[in-house]
Amino acid sequence: MSAAALALPVVRGRLTERAPLAPLVWFKAGGAAEWLFEPADIDDLCDFLSRLDPATPVMGLGLGSNLIVRDGGVPGVVVRLGKAFARVERLDETTIRCGGGASGILVSSAARDAGIAGIEFLRSIPGAVGGFVRMNGGAYGREVKDILVECEVVLRSGERRMLANADLGYTYRHSELPEGAIVVSATFRGHAGEPAAIGAEMDRIAAEREASQPLRSKTGGSTFKNPDGHKAWALVDAAGCRGLKIGDAQVSEKHTNFLLNLGSATSADIEALGEEVRRRVKAQSGIELEWEIQRVGIAK
Numbered sequence: 001m002s003a004a005a006l007a008l009p010v011v012r013g014r015l016t017e018r019a020p021l022a023p024l025v026w027f028k029a030g031g032a033a034e035w036l037f038e039p040a041d042i043d044d045l046c047d048f049l050s051r052l053d054p055a056t057p058v059m060g061l062g063l064g065s066n067l068i069v070r071d072g073g074v075p076g077v078v079v080r081l082g083k084a085f086a087r088v089e090r091l092d093e094t095t096i097r098c099g100g101g102a103s104g105i106l107v108s109s110a111a112r113d114a115g116i117a118g119i120e121f122l123r124s125i126p127g128a129v130g131g132f133v134r135m136n137g138g139a140y141g142r143e144v145k146d147i148l149v150e151c152e153v154v155l156r157s158g159e160r161r162m163l164a165n166a167d168l169g170y171t172y173r174h175s176e177l178p179e180g181a182i183v184v185s186a187t188f189r190g191h192a193g194e195p196a197a198i199g200a201e202m203d204r205i206a207a208e209r210e211a212s213q214p215l216r217s218k219t220g221g222s223t224f225k226n227p228d229g230h231k232a233w234a235l236v237d238a239a240g241c242r243g244l245k246i247g248d249a250q251v252s253e254k255h256t257n258f259l260l261n262l263g264s265a266t267s268a269d270i271e272a273l274g275e276e277v278r279r280r281v282k283a284q285s286g287i288e289l290e291w292e293i294q295r296v297g298i299a300k
Contacts, residue, residue, distance in 0.1 A: 008077075009051035013040040021074065025064030026126070028218045030267040031073030031297060038080050042154065042184050045079065050158025052077065058156055059296060060182045062128035063103060066135070066221050071267045072298030079182055081130060090114045094190055095149065100130035100183040104137075107188070108202055117193025119147055123202045124209050126221050130183035135292075136170045140205060145170035149187040156180030173225050173292055214252045218261035223274060224289040232289060233257035236277055239284040246273040259293075271295060 008015065019036035022028050039045035049058065057076030061067075081101035088098045088110040096116060098107050104122040107129065111119040121142040125132060132144045133151050148165045155161060155178060169176030177183070209215060224232040236242070236256040244251045245262075247269035252258040259270055278289045 007053060008035065009048050011037065011039065011048050012044045014038040019078070021061070021064075021069045021078065024061065024080065025067050025069055025220075026218060027068060027220050027261050027265075027267065027270060029071075029261055029265055029270060030069030031071050031300065033074045033078035035077045036080060037077050038082050039084070041084050042160070045154050045182065045184070046158045046160060048158070049154060049156060052158075054156070058180050058182075060130055060134075062101065062131040063126065065126035066131060066293050068220060068267050068271055068293055068295040070271070070295065070297035071300035074297040081128070081182070081184070085184060086128075090116075091187065093192055095187060097185055097187045098129045099185055100128065100133075102129045103127070104129075104132065111188070111190060112195050112198040112202060115193055115195050115198070116190040117198050117201075118142070118190030119188055120198060120201045120205060124205045129186050133168075133183045133186050134175055134177050135173050135294075136168075136175055138173070143170070143172075147188045147190060149189050151186040152184050153177065153181040154184055160184075212255055214254045214258050214260060217252070217258075219252070219258050220270075220293045221258070222292050223257050223259050224278075225292045227287050227289065230287060231257075235281045235285055235287055235289065239277070239280040241277045241280055244273065244277065246276065249273040251277060266300075267297075268299060 016036045019033045021033055022030050059074060059078050061078050061080045085099040085101035088096055088102050088107055090096050094116055096111055104125045108119055108123040121140045124139045125137045136144050150162055150164045152162050226232050233256045241251045242256050243253045248262040248265035249269040250260045250262055252260050259273055281287060281289050
């Protein structure tokens with residue numbers, strides 16, 4: 001389908017038809033976006049969405065870490081925030097404002113350099129600010145809801161809106177961010193600290209992750225939410241799923257709440273493996289695991 005057929009607005013950024021998404025997600029699997037839009041700046045994004053047919057679906061894409069893109073691809077427009085949305089600036093002694101495309105490593109490092117503590121945990125979360133805000137990302141006893149002051153979003157209509165922490169209805173790995181909203185920036189507040197001590201805590205977190213998680217594999221990160229009173233990895237392990245395979249998809253032997261693409265797994269293989277894990281855990285423990293990884297697009 002051509003741009004003319006879809007009547008897509010003219011943009012200053014980049015608009016690509018049938019853009020492969022597998023290279024942009026950590027699993028390195030899945031289909032193409034009908035259209036991939038990489039806006040030049042916030043105004044470009046607002047203008048595009050305001051003039052785009054309201055019936056055209058829109059999905060935001062960050063660093064692709066917590067995502068299965070199904071093999072049939074994603075209809076409509078996928079919006080990917082690039083370098084223009086990856087800036088981090090210090091507002092005062094304890095507050096930083098971060099673009100929606102900024103990575104957890106960049107944000108935590110900027111906070112360290114500014115002497116702002118309490119944000120170190122973002123060092124351990126793969127992904128970008130937009131995803132953290134949407135899913136209330138967390139690790140090591142902290143969550144985004146603990147540090148978020150406010151965020152700026154562009155609604156599906158193209159309208160810019162500021163949302164306070166209280167507006168987002170945060171619960172465990174969930175927010176009530178409006179459907180189709182793209183997070184373009186977030187303001188985080190920590191507390192004063194010594195850069196050396198903050199850096200040491202970041203190093204500790206990085207070393208712990210390296211020791212316990214399959215970081216150098218094609219994976220999507222933490223697969224299932226931790227049920228109340230339980231650890232998902234322990235339930236998966238107890239159900240005998242460590243190392244379980246479907247095609248080239250495998251449950252990690254290093255950390256059983258991670259699924260791996262060993263090389264040529266399809267997204268269908270990866271999702272089927274996750275569903276088989278859920279089935280076995282339910283049969284063994286009576287507990288129904290919930291996906292933490294977002295699954296989008298059309299099955300082939």
